[in-house]
Amino acid sequence: MQLAVNIVVLTAIYALIACGYVLIYRVSRVLNLAHGELLMLSAYLLLWTASLFAGHPVAAIAAALGLSVAVGAMVYLFLLRNLTGEMALAAVLTTVALGVLLRGLTVIVWSAQQHYPAVPLGLANWAFALPGGARISLWAALLVATTLAVYASLFAFLRLGRWGMRMRAAGQNPLLAAQRGINLHAIYALAWSLSTLTGALAGMLIALDSGLGQTMAIIGLKAFPAALVGGLDSLAGALLGSFIVASAEVVLIHYVDPLLSEVIPFLVLIVVLMLRPWGLLGTREELDRV
């Protein structure tokens, strides 16, 4: 039973992070390998706002979320926008470089120690007993709820709203979308903001649950296989991929070897790339875009 709960929590973590990869890839065909570092930065921003608004958790979290959204938009406006028209790989490598930069920067500013943003906010972490003898911590439960809420609102946003439709159009055919009067730069910036927003939610909740350190960027990177397994351009795929990767990881760690934790997502990734490179629910023709 505990195993099932662990799977659900890990699925939620991976899914919440993976949707950031999917959003950016689906809209702008850029693979953001700095996503892990960006969500780590958001968690550190929470640490900072927590010291500013000590004792006001809602204000601190809202401020940190706002800052994260601004960071996402700035990354697009100052970096990726300049790479329009370059080969896709240049954009990916730029995000890789950005990740290296952010890792260094967070250590310089906040040191490499483990931090606990929940402490200055005065928030405690309870563990609930679930039927069947399993336990789940308050923040993990919140994380699962957040993931569900985020996915529901993303689906609604992309399907129902005007901006969501613009985003889908930009993803399908940027040239036609631009000719219909859609401001591509605004759409891409919006995608980056949304992606860092969801990443920030994940980063903050993980930081509140289990503390904050340099390992968080690795969690972000491990969620990437989840996005790819499901198909990089499919939100539903990200959910499914997260479930597959998370269950494989939890089960194998429990029954085989805890050291495997670092590699299982990538093992699953290799298998999927060999058999069905476009992912379980992805679109096949995406593959030829180099």
Add this chain to the structure above:
Amino acid sequence: MSRRPRASGYFRTNYGEDLSLLPTRLERLALLGVLVVLLALPLLASPFLIDLAAQVCLAVIGALALMLLTGYAGQVSLGHAGLLAAGAFTVGILFKEFKAPFFVTLPAAAAVGALLGVVFGLPSLRVRGLYLAVSTLALNFLVAYLGGEYEARRGFSTGIIVDPPALAGMAVTDAKAWYLILLAAAVATLLLCANLLRARSGRAWAAIRANETVAQTLGIGVASYKLLAFVISSALTAVAGALFAYYRGFVSVEAFSLFLSIQYVAMIIIGGMGSLAGAILGALFVTLFPYAIEASLGALVGASAYAGLLFAVNATTFGAVMILFLVLEPQGLIGLWRRLQTYFLLWPFRHRPVGGARR
């Protein structure tokens, strides 16, 4: 290799001249000068500089191998650290388990590298671009995990200690001897790469990079040449990893992080894609960069406050420099050099005549 006509009026009139590596006397003289300086370095330089030069030589081997794969054959790899680790661990394991000597472990490392090259290369037959980068990234983690697992299982959790290799009955421990060995290895790698590139294989890779469909139409075996690029590049990289293991006398999975892969990719970007000289320049730049940062931090006021953060400062500036190159000068250092050349060739004009001589 794309050769551009020179402004000096030197034009090639037959295929032999077109294929020659150093067509003009000035180039031959310049190379001779560089070689003399490189060979004289151990006599003049301090031990610290010799160690730096040896590190540069190691990086040059790895960067040349990656350049062959990415810059020429157009196959992206983010798994370079995994291949280096494979070479280093081959040496470590063969040494620890079988006491194997130098002349056994190096070919073994090359063989393991070649085998891994096939494994790394297989996804390239099905996927391209981003997806290929991602699958090599995944393999990088896999190799690192296997290395870590070996360390943990055999009780070398802090790393494997490798004795210095014995050449002609004597253990090579001297830094100067090491520098010369690594320099020879780097020069041999450079020659191998240059020759591969001016032969059939180089033309096939250029065609594959430009357009796979057209390459296939021209009768080039796309799959086999792709795999060949992966195999050669991986074998060279694994040898570099093996030499690294001997040079350091120590193998640990800690040394082969994702950051190392990124550094090698940075080398070929900063140096300039599609140029062997670029790979060498990039290796020089990236290897010396942390030392330059350290030196300049030491010159700043309140240096002691930063001492513990050296790695972080390094990473930050390194990321920033990489971004600057990607955004502002995608052609890298070699692009800067070419632009400078063009500037002087065209002087006093600023642009080439429209419709005039191509490039």
